[in-house]
Amino acid sequence: MSASPLAGKRIVLGVTGGIAAYKAIEVSRRLVDAGAHVVPIMTEAAHHFVGTTTLSALASEPVQTELWHNATSPIPHTFVGQGADLIIVAPATAKSIAAYRMGYSHDLLQNTLIATRAPVIVCPAMHTEMWEHPSVVDNIAVLRSRGVHIVEPESGRLAGGDEGAGRLASPESIVAAAERVLGPADLAGVSVVVSAGGTREPIDAVRVIANRSSGKQGYAVAAEAAARGASVTLVTTVSLPTPQGCRIVPVETAAQMQAAMEQAAATHDVVVMAAAVADFRPAQVAEGKLKKRDGAPKIILEPTPDILAGLGSNKRVGQVLVGFAAETDDLVANAQSKLDKKHLDLIVANDVSAPGVGFAHDTNAVTLLRPDAEPVEIDLASKRDIARVVIDAIIALRDAR
Known part of the structure; x- marks a missing residue:
């Protein structure tokens, strides 16, 4: 039986500060179950929505958050990105998407994104008005043009009780996107x-x-x-x-x-x-x-x-x-x-x-x-x-x- 295309792959999972950050826990679990080595990075804002203990326990190594005083490497901003086979940002807020588009290297996650040669999957999550704002639409278009893979948000119930487009894609869809990116593509064109x-x-x-x-x-x-x-x-x-x-x-x-x-x-x-x-x-x-x-x-x-x-x-x-x-x-x-x-x-x-x-x-x-x-x-x-x-x-x- 052939293994999952994720087996043995080193995947950086970036978690930013949105209410959907809790779904990153399930994404991490599914990636690990598929045989991937998951390296979690949380932004400072992400700590408002999910704790490091849970994500550290379900990933393959402890959560990293700091550019400085990092125990894994004196230069974590390049070390993490250089060793990755894939980077997934889930959820990706409007702020993190804008920073990535501009190359604004203000935290460990953005530095890792800029320093890597690995493929990147961005999974946006935000309110409908934000998702449809011209600046966000333009930022997504630019990232696509650079080869970034976008897992578009779903429509459904959002934080605050309203409904519309902007809900983070399901963990199944995010992991499936990772499989598509890292898979053999032996059915391409079929x-x-x-x-x-x-x-x-x-x-x-x-x-x-x-x-x-x-x-x-x-x-x-x-x-x-x-x-x-x-x-x-x-x-x-x-x-x-x-x-x-x-x-x-x-x-x-x-x-x-x-x-x-x-x-x-x-x-x-x-x-x-x-x-x-x-x-x-x-x-x-x-x-x-x-x-x-x-x-x-x-x-x-x-x-x-x-x-x-x-x-x-x-x-x-x-x-x-x-x-x-x-x-x-x-x-x-x-x-x-x-x-x-x-x-x-x-x-x-x-x-x-x-x-x-x-x-x-x-x-x-x-x-x-x-x-x-x-x-x-x-x-x-x-x-x-x-x-x-x-x-x-x-x-x-x-x-x-």
């Missing part, structure tokens, strides 16, 4: 469409036939593909946080997913059908809400379209088609049958009755099957690690062609 979640087939105006799929594995595959440089479309029935760099196409029913996937498959290089599509749907949908007082309704079911089979029948030359098989028995035999009948290049099978595997879990254990190779078993791991293995297999298929 377009990938991924389906995720379970379809919902209406019975009446309020009730549906559904399944237990959370969409987490599909989202992990989409996030990994994006981190590797792909242009990613995510066709989904769930509302998980959008992976960095992905375009969302929301759907609900099997028919809607079929239409969206067929449209995307016509132009995408890789098609990954990770969604759990309902096999049956009500032949008729009741108008309004069925009333309990009228007794149990008689629901006649009809088959839904086999989306994966249709994609296999119309697969374009050179296109890689990947299916998923959630099974409870005869895992390899059932998956092999789907692989053959649906003209797939790869199928990812899992036994959803096993502990920690499949629906709703953050972990998975899968078997990868290809027409020209022996099955490969992947033991229980995080869904992102499973996604990494799936993307590796897709790249191997493309390279073989």
Whole structure:
């Protein structure tokens, strides 16, 4: 199993004085969990919002704050920046962005930013009026022109209770951006469409036939593909946080997913059908809400379209088609049958009755099957690690062609 692109990397995490500084704690934890060595730097203003003890405990070494009297080096302003593989500033206030744009080296973080040759990711966070101010817009544009990577803020609830653009991007999005910057980019120029979640087939105006799929594995595959440089479309029935760099196409029913996937498959290089599509749907949908007082309704079911089979029948030359098989028995035999009948290049099978595997879990254990190779078993791991293995297999298929 290939490691995260963050593994073994030395990442400086700069924290400035904004209310969103508390999210830097989670960013640090996620980076460390991915195998990175995190060097935290806090500005003086950041101390008003988060303590050094917590960040020091969750990073890889104690927080640094001082240009002078620094125990790590007599010249920390160059030492820290020179040794970094990546610098992330999260949150980045309007003041810190302006200072970086001007090269105003008044504290350890700004000196480190100016002294480094490493890539830099800036994650702005501020009130909407500040984010939209012409000076901030201009400063961001200048930083972009210099090659700085900007993780734009999200819209949502801000400090003070108002809502709008300016909310710090989620820790997941920030770490995903780091993966994109440090990743191998072995899917650069490749377009990938991924389906995720379970379809919902209406019975009446309020009730549906559904399944237990959370969409987490599909989202992990989409996030990994994006981190590797792909242009990613995510066709989904769930509302998980959008992976960095992905375009969302929301759907609900099997028919809607079929239409969206067929449209995307016509132009995408890789098609990954990770969604759990309902096999049956009500032949008729009741108008309004069925009333309990009228007794149990008689629901006649009809088959839904086999989306994966249709994609296999119309697969374009050179296109890689990947299916998923959630099974409870005869895992390899059932998956092999789907692989053959649906003209797939790869199928990812899992036994959803096993502990920690499949629906709703953050972990998975899968078997990868290809027409020209022996099955490969992947033991229980995080869904992102499973996604990494799936993307590796897709790249191997493309390279073989």
